[in-house]
Amino acid sequence: MAKRNNTYKPITVKEHPVQSVKEAGLFQLTLKDGIRAVVIANAGFPHTDKGFRDAQLKHIADVKPGVIFLLGHMGDSGAFQAIIEDEKNFLHTYADSAPVIAARQHPLFEDRVRSLGAAFGDFIRGYADAAPEATVIWIPAWVNLGLPNELDILDWIHQKKRFLDSWTGNHPDSVDAPSNPFDQLPETLEGLLGLEDDKRIKILPFGAAVLINDKTLVLGGSFRRRHAGDSPWIEWEQRGYSVIRAVDGKAGSGWATNIKVTVPEPIYNCVQVHEIGYGWEAKEYGHLGDYHRRCQAILSGSFFYGEFFGDVIPFMPGKDGRRTLYVQGRSYTEETPGGQPNGGELTLYNAEPEPPAAA
Numbered sequence: 001m002a003k004r005n006n007t008y009k010p011i012t013v014k015e016h017p018v019q020s021v022k023e024a025g026l027f028q029l030t031l032k033d034g035i036r037a038v039v040i041a042n043a044g045f046p047h048t049d050k051g052f053r054d055a056q057l058k059h060i061a062d063v064k065p066g067v068i069f070l071l072g073h074m075g076d077s078g079a080f081q082a083i084i085e086d087e088k089n090f091l092h093t094y095a096d097s098a099p100v101i102a103a104r105q106h107p108l109f110e111d112r113v114r115s116l117g118a119a120f121g122d123f124i125r126g127y128a129d130a131a132p133e134a135t136v137i138w139i140p141a142w143v144n145l146g147l148p149n150e151l152d153i154l155d156w157i158h159q160k161k162r163f164l165d166s167w168t169g170n171h172p173d174s175v176d177a178p179s180n181p182f183d184q185l186p187e188t189l190e191g192l193l194g195l196e197d198d199k200r201i202k203i204l205p206f207g208a209a210v211l212i213n214d215k216t217l218v219l220g221g222s223f224r225r226r227h228a229g230d231s232p233w234i235e236w237e238q239r240g241y242s243v244i245r246a247v248d249g250k251a252g253s254g255w256a257t258n259i260k261v262t263v264p265e266p267i268y269n270c271v272q273v274h275e276i277g278y279g280w281e282a283k284e285y286g287h288l289g290d291y292h293r294r295c296q297a298i299l300s301g302s303f304f305y306g307e308f309f310g311d312v313i314p315f316m317p318g319k320d321g322r323r324t325l326y327v328q329g330r331s332y333t334e335e336t337p338g339g340q341p342n343g344g345e346l347t348l349y350n351a352e353p354e355p356p357a358a359a
Contacts, residue, residue: 020207021209024209029210034303035067036064037308039071039246039298040070041073043280044076044285045120045124046119049338056127057126057130059332060130066135071220073150078148082100083116084160084178103116109160110161110179117194121193128198136200138201139209140189147248151206168181215306217241224292229253231245232275233254244276255273270307276297278294298312322336
């Protein structure tokens with residue numbers, strides 16, 4: 001009879017860390033009248049929708065914003081895992097992206113991480129290059145909600161390195177050690193992506209927020225709701241400011257007024273809330289599912305009288321399959337149809353033999 005091990009094995013479950021905006025940081029920003037702003041989120045590098053990104057960069061180059069906000073989930077932690085882990089997945093069958101393939105050419109884990117990190121850094125730097133006078137403010141995400149985020153990238157890298165270093169230390173005679181225990185990887189996004197010396201790009205703490213002109217709060221957000229446009233209103237109820245936020249890729253804009261005082265005459269508060277859409281390639285990021293009715297969109301507008309004037313703009317498909325971004329009287333249409341679903345045309349089985357080909 002086979003021996004049975006009836007003892008309990010210890011299992012460690014790592015809790016996902018959480019923090020508030022007060023802990024992460026609330027940063028004040030004053031913008032003068034006429035300054036333009038563009039807000040982007042959920043790019044999912046390297047699984048980015050290239051047609052949508054091209055439209056974003058063309059729009060940025062045209063309007064020359066003073067500030068570009070990146071509101072988290074800009075990179076895929078799964079891509080970093082793919083540089084060394086090769087688990088068979090029978091559900092997701094797409095091929096690895098070019099930056100992941102390039103990173104795998106290096107023998108050591110640290111070099112693979114730096115290779116993919118450098119490609120990720122070039123991706124972020126592309127937003128600044130589109131408008132050289134702009135300041136890029138990146139608020140990296142920590143919130144999980146089933147979405148790959150920037151905190152998961154750093155967490156996984158260092159957890160995996162500790163594991164590989166332990167294996168290397170315990171197998172000193174191995175000729176194919178996977179890591180170099182004496183090579184320490186960066187512990188910040190700036191270091192990982194090679195952005196320490198780029199003064200155009202400011203990377204804030206995970207989950208921080210920016211308060212513009214003491215009126216408009218820009219943040220990544222830490223919760224979501226089922227319907228597009230709901231969560232920023234809840235955020236407004238909690239914060240009291242107009243809200244620009246992003247979490248899981250829904251898109252919507254809303255406006256409202258309420259009474260501030262009634263004596264000697266009514267004075268109104270003007271409230272606006274915006275929820276930024278996504279920019280990932282759904283054919284490669286499809287594991288995020290369809291349940292939440294996500295939408296590809298960006299936010300673009302200008303500041304006047306201390307207030308933001310703009311709205312969320314979706315990336316709309318046309319009759320020929322090409323998608324277009326219509327922003328402030330400008331249109332940006334991709335050259336070839338993108339974002340098309342996988343699949344094809346089905347035909348039924350035909351038992352009749354095919355006629356012989358003509359001589």
